[in-house]
Amino acid sequence: xxxxxxxxxxxxxxxxxxxxxxxxxxxxxxxxxxxxxxxxxxxxxxxxxxxxxxxxxxxxxxxxxxxxxxxxxxxxxxxxxxxxxxxxxxxxxxxxxxxxxxxxxxxxxxxxxxxxxxxxxxxxxxxxxxxxxxxxxxxxxxxxxxxxxxxxxxxxxxxxxxxxxxxxxxxxxxxxxxxxxxxxxxxxxxxxxxxxxxxxxxxxxxxxxxxxxxxxxxxxxxxxxxxxxxx
Amino acid sequence: xxxxxxxxxxxxxxxxxxxxxxxxxxxxxxxxxxxxxxxxxxxxxxxxxxxxxxxxxxxxxxxxxxxxxxxxxxxxxxxxxxxxxxxxxxxxxxxxxxxxxxxxxxxxxxxxxxxxxxxxxxxxxxxxxxxxxxxxxxxxxxxxxxxxxxxxxxxxxxxxxxxxxxxxxxxxxxxxxxxxxxxxxxxxxxxxxxxxxxxxxxxxxxxxxxxxxxxxxxxxxxxxxxxxxxx
DNA sequence: TTACTTAGTGTAGAATATACACACTATATT
DNA sequence: AATATAGTGTGTATATTCTACACTAAGTAA
Numbered sequence: 001x002x003x004x005x006x007x008x009x010x011x012x013x014x015x016x017x018x019x020x021x022x023x024x025x026x027x028x029x030x031x032x033x034x035x036x037x038x039x040x041x042x043x044x045x046x047x048x049x050x051x052x053x054x055x056x057x058x059x060x061x062x063x064x065x066x067x068x069x070x071x072x073x074x075x076x077x078x079x080x081x082x083x084x085x086x087x088x089x090x091x092x093x094x095x096x097x098x099x100x101x102x103x104x105x106x107x108x109x110x111x112x113x114x115x116x117x118x119x120x121x122x123x124x125x126x127x128x129x130x131x132x133x134x135x136x137x138x139x140x141x142x143x144x145x146x147x148x149x150x151x152x153x154x155x156x157x158x159x160x161x162x163x164x165x166x167x168x169x170x171x172x173x174x175x176x177x178x179x180x181x182x183x184x185x186x187x188x189x190x191x192x193x194x195x196x197x198x199x200x201x202x203x204x205x206x207x208x209x210x211x212x213x214x215x216x217x218x219x220x221x222x223x224x225x226x227x228x229x230x231x
Numbered sequence: 232x233x234x235x236x237x238x239x240x241x242x243x244x245x246x247x248x249x250x251x252x253x254x255x256x257x258x259x260x261x262x263x264x265x266x267x268x269x270x271x272x273x274x275x276x277x278x279x280x281x282x283x284x285x286x287x288x289x290x291x292x293x294x295x296x297x298x299x300x301x302x303x304x305x306x307x308x309x310x311x312x313x314x315x316x317x318x319x320x321x322x323x324x325x326x327x328x329x330x331x332x333x334x335x336x337x338x339x340x341x342x343x344x345x346x347x348x349x350x351x352x353x354x355x356x357x358x359x360x361x362x363x364x365x366x367x368x369x370x371x372x373x374x375x376x377x378x379x380x381x382x383x384x385x386x387x388x389x390x391x392x393x394x395x396x397x398x399x400x401x402x403x404x405x406x407x408x409x410x411x412x413x414x415x416x417x418x419x420x421x422x423x424x425x426x427x428x429x430x431x432x433x434x435x436x437x438x439x440x441x442x443x444x445x446x447x448x449x450x451x452x453x454x455x456x457x458x459x460x461x462x
Numbered sequence: 463t464t465a466c467t468t469a470g471t472g473t474a475g476a477a478t479a480t481a482c483a484c485a486c487t488a489t490a491t492t
Numbered sequence: 493a494a495t496a497t498a499g500t501g502t503g504t505a506t507a508t509t510c511t512a513c514a515c516t517a518a519g520t521a522a
Contacts, residue, residue: 010241010282012312012323051241051321055312079310079325081243081286090282092243092323094310165469182471183511206467207519396499413502414480421478437498438487469518479508487500492493 010090014059015046015133016074017095017140018067020102020120021157026173027120028137029108030129031066034116037087038130044137045118046093059096065112067100073156074098077143078136085132097140099156148174152193155214163201163209164188193219241321245290246277246364247305248326248371249298251333251351252388257404258351259368260339261360262297265347268318269361275368276349277324290327296343298331304387305329308374309367316363328371330387379405383424386445394432394440395419424450 018029030042045066049058064070074096081092108118121127123141147153154170168184188194195215200208249260261273276297280289295301305327312323339349352358354372378384385401399415419425426446431439
């Protein structure tokens with residue numbers, strides 16, 4: 001490979017804002033750093049892209065190393081490239097977000113040793129974060145808030161079978177406002193992307209609610225359509 | 232500055248998809264490369280980010296060097312990081328789009344000598360492009376198509392004073408469909424973000440249309456609101 | 463059996479979006 | 493002067509979507 005390219009003292013990294021929903025709370029995954037700079041600080045999970053891997057691959061790899069999770073819906077949302085965002089050199093970071101299904105199991109097993117631990121933290125209760133990670137988080141949160149308004153990404157966060165009330169709670173948390181129960185149900189059911197199951201919620205000490213499933217097929221039909229601008 | 236960071240043989244670049252509207256056609260700015268690789272090929276304007284400049288700054292600088300334009304509405308939209316996208320090494324590129332007001336003057340004066348010339352090309356009539364630039368263009372075009380559906384970015388492309396017909400034509404080109412004149416006007420005027428002027432179009436051989444101006448203030452009020460999800 | 467908690471449901475009025483047809487005005491051409 | 497052309501400009505009826513609002517039903521726990 002020729003190298004007409006100028007030499008450049010720089011690094012690419014990936015940072016991930018990984019959302020989960022649990023206990024009626026929206027959470028993100030934070031790690032405690034075990035390396036300078038910002039040793040012992042909380043940070044978004046992220047690491048350096050390797051020389052011979054694509055950034056999408058790096059994002060998947062890093063998420064896997066930190067959580068053991070694969071095949072997660074992940075999307076790039078912004079690239080942060082201020083000169084001084086990293087105290088040790090020029091690091092441009094590509095931020096991804098992911099939404100994962102907690103299903104009650106919240107244990108996280110960091111593999112890489114640059115992390116002491118990884119925990120789920122409510123977005124309403126975040127500690128101070130290393131680097132410009134607060135900025136990155138904020139932008140990622142805006143992104144999903146925005147996106148959920150026109151695409152039902154919420155399903156990524158819920159267990160496979162869920163109640164309408166859970167779905168509504170999730171919308172409320174992300175949009176940060178109360179929604180009307182009847183209107184919410186009407187709208188969701190009208191989309192026709194929910195499959196009503198013959199099952200009910202279990203283990204609750206009150207009337208059990210019906211469970212629903214997300215119907216991916218019908219979803220794609222509905223939302224692949226062009227955005228409308230009437231005729 | 233310590234350098235605990237691993238050494239990495241890599242480069243960041245910026246590529247720009249610069250839209251303009253002229254003659255009822257949506258165009259983008261292409262350059263003819265004067266450098267290997269892809270010498271004499273058409274490409275999106277783009278170049279390497281310098282060691283000590285932020286990526287946003289680089290984007291502005293590069294646009295300026297190629298067009299002499301400043302203070303352009305510009306937005307990052309995606310970062311392309313496949314391993315082999317550049318034949319000479321690892322180059323991750325951050326793509327920006329810009330929308331500029333042609334106002335009839337289409338002359339472009341490239342400053343940098345890695346460019347032989349720069350021209351406006353209709354998006355319906357693009358030549359083959361260097362690198363993965365076709366992919367970048369496509370994604371950028373999707374981006375504005377999407378965005379125009381919920382934000383009136385179209386004004387960036389029109390002259391300061393424009394007719395409703397021009398505005399509609401622009402929407403039609405970007406959305407790639409015919410719109411109903413009456414409904415379009417009603418909708419646009421209802422937003423209340425257009426200021427009707429006391430002037431009319433000049434130099435046309437038919438009934439002159441009223442000119443309008445975009446009212447930025449009212450715009451921010453209207454569109455800063457949260458995206459709606461009812462109550 | 464009672465008390466408690468959440469599930470589940472309908473409707474009317476308001477606002478918005480869509481569909482549709484024709485007259486007017488200015489200029490260029492003959 | 494007559495005519496053709498091309499684009500401006502308007503109103504109304506209908507369909508759809510959005511919003512506001514409160515009670516009963518079902519299940520569990522004591």
